[in-house]
Amino acid sequence: MSVTLTVAVLLLLSLTGFWLGRNRAVAVAGGRIANLHSVPTYYGSYMALWAGLPALVLVLVWVALRGAVMDWIVLSSMSPDQLEAWARVMLAPAELETLLTSVADGASALTQTHRQLLLINIGNLAIGQPQYVNPGVIDAIQPAASHMTQLRGLADWTLFGAVMALAGGGLAFTWSKINPSFRARNNVERVVTALLVLCSTIAVLTTVGIVLSLLFESIRFFTKVPITEFLFGLQWSPQTAIRADQVGSSGAFGAVPLFTGTLLIATIAMLVAAPVGLMSAIYLSEYAPKRVRGLVKPVLEILAGVPTVVYGFFAILTVAPFIRDLGALVGLPISSQSALAAGIVMGVMIVPFVSSLADDVINAVPQSLRDGSYGLGATKSETIRQVVMPAALPGIVGAMLLAVSRAIGETMIVVMAAGLQASLTLNPLASVTTVTVQIKSILVGDQEFDSAKTLSVFALGLVLFLVTLALNVVALRIVQKYREKYD
Known part of the structure; x- marks a missing residue:
């Protein structure tokens, strides 16, 4: 049995x-x-x-x-x-x-x-x-x-x-x-309440456990590598020599190239996702007929359910060769794996996050504000620019910051379209890598969790966690501080 x-x-x-x-x-x-x-x-x-x-x-x-x-x-x-x-x-x-x-x-x-x-x-x-x-x-x-x-x-x-x-x-x-x-309802509700509290406690303890594991292992890493070298070093080469006579293992742990690559790809992604997602949300909420909205919105949100490895295939087989061939036509040397290809595809991936959240925020603006604007003689576009968008701005900013967090944490698209080379460059046509890609690469295969190479992934994970946490906190603070309440 x-x-x-x-x-x-x-x-x-x-x-x-x-x-x-x-x-x-x-x-x-x-x-x-x-x-x-x-x-x-x-x-x-x-x-x-x-x-x-x-x-x-x-x-x-x-x-x-x-x-x-x-x-x-x-x-x-x-x-x-x-x-x-x-x-x-x-x-x-x-x-x-x-x-x-x-x-x-x-x-x-x-x-x-x-x-x-x-x-x-x-x-x-x-x-x-x-x-x-x-x-x-x-x-x-x-x-x-x-x-x-x-x-x-x-x-x-x-x-x-x-x-x-x-x-x-x-x-x-x-x-x-x-x-x-017999008070059956009271007894059932007490049990359900206890289950909800238990689930909440498990979620909180899981988060605490993740943070503590990252923190303790990062402390072990910083006993081997100075924190100043990690945060401000300009060379990333985590391979360390096992024997004294071994060469080609510098053991440099300067993470600035990883941070630069992460920010470069996330910036390109947001340059794609922010305007496309925001304009899509404005069209669907303000201009689109109900039948069109009912068809386009679910199709657009399907993009959020596509596995990231599929986006990676699309980037390396379609977008990256197209960009490389286009650069060759104008005489630009473009790597077969570039930050531009990864950023564009990643931007397409996070468009549903921006459009869906922005659409919900725009729809939350009371219709009475629109009617008042129309009553004063404003056109539809003027009403959107001067009434709807200012009222929805805190929520839209929060949606953008949450989308940035999603872009920073992406791995598969960068692995397949941007490469593994830790280059300190702001050139979007060059091959770069990100924090998440290095975490994946280092932890592949059997590892000894006593070496600086393996422990470095916990330091990278801690930095990534703190950055995404800060973005989420800022997003929530903006929404709470500037949110307008309407009767």
Whole structure:
């Protein structure tokens, strides 16, 4: 019995509980709903919550603890001979010699890396994928793999039984409590309020955890590289030498080229998105007939749902060659990957953000202001320029700043259309890179999180987080300070 099937049965029991609770409430009221404290739906919801929520919590706790508990049991069951047979095949001679001196202690003698490698081998064999296991260790770990398979089956059935018992107990408990005077609505609303508070707390704690992880790892980076070099250095080359005789690894961590490339591409993107998005919003909200607006607005907003990798393909296969060929016609040397190509496509991508937010802000301007302007003899264009736009300006500025935040955080378009070269230039025809691209590039593959190269991505992420946070705060402050309230 898999966890997925267990959850599906639990949801079915919750729906059954809703139906039973609703019918039970109507039955105890003698068919007269007016005699009930709450409407029958609340009684059904109360029963469904008690049937599903405690059991769902049990499932979540089990899913969180299952892997660690089963791994510990399986490793503890392995004999020193089995561990030694596995180690002789999988470990290097130096590591093997160290392990053999303490192999009598069992799996506790393994390092964390070796323990993970052993568990991967056992897990692959347990799920029937021996092709991913070294043939020389299959005999040694076969008992452990069989043990893991048995444990998984036993655990799944035990969980299913516990969940069914808990859900059945919840149904029986709530069945006995349903009566005309029972305050079902109050109880349901208390549970829903608690769930909302829990979700809000999880969101806040997640944000705090992200910020703290960035901060602590950035501090580790700044113990290796001075913060002044990072913020004001003009050369970015994160490759560091592993050996003293190694060359070609300068280890320069000046992030100014990355900041410059990020601002250059974001500026080009906004030069495209701001006028196109704003003019689209003005047309759709003020000039377009209802049928045209109903057709164009959803089509325009579809652009926001296109994956960024598709925009990247469009940039590198269509826009970048077009710009390069156009430059060749006028004698301009343009790189096949340029900031201009990436910025133009990124601007197209964020047009829906600007147009949709600006359209909502413009539509929020009361019609009475327009009617007053028309009554004074102003034309439609004069009304838009002198009445509607000033009234909607704070919201439009906020929409622009939010679009800038979106542009700064984009990765795939820049990777494919602008390149990976960290160049300190303001030439839009040259190849540049951005902060997000460097974060992606450095973290690709296996990394040691003790080197300045890997830790530098946390410093870059912290700067990016602070910049986007500042833009969002400024946007909110502008909207709050200059927003005009109308009756």
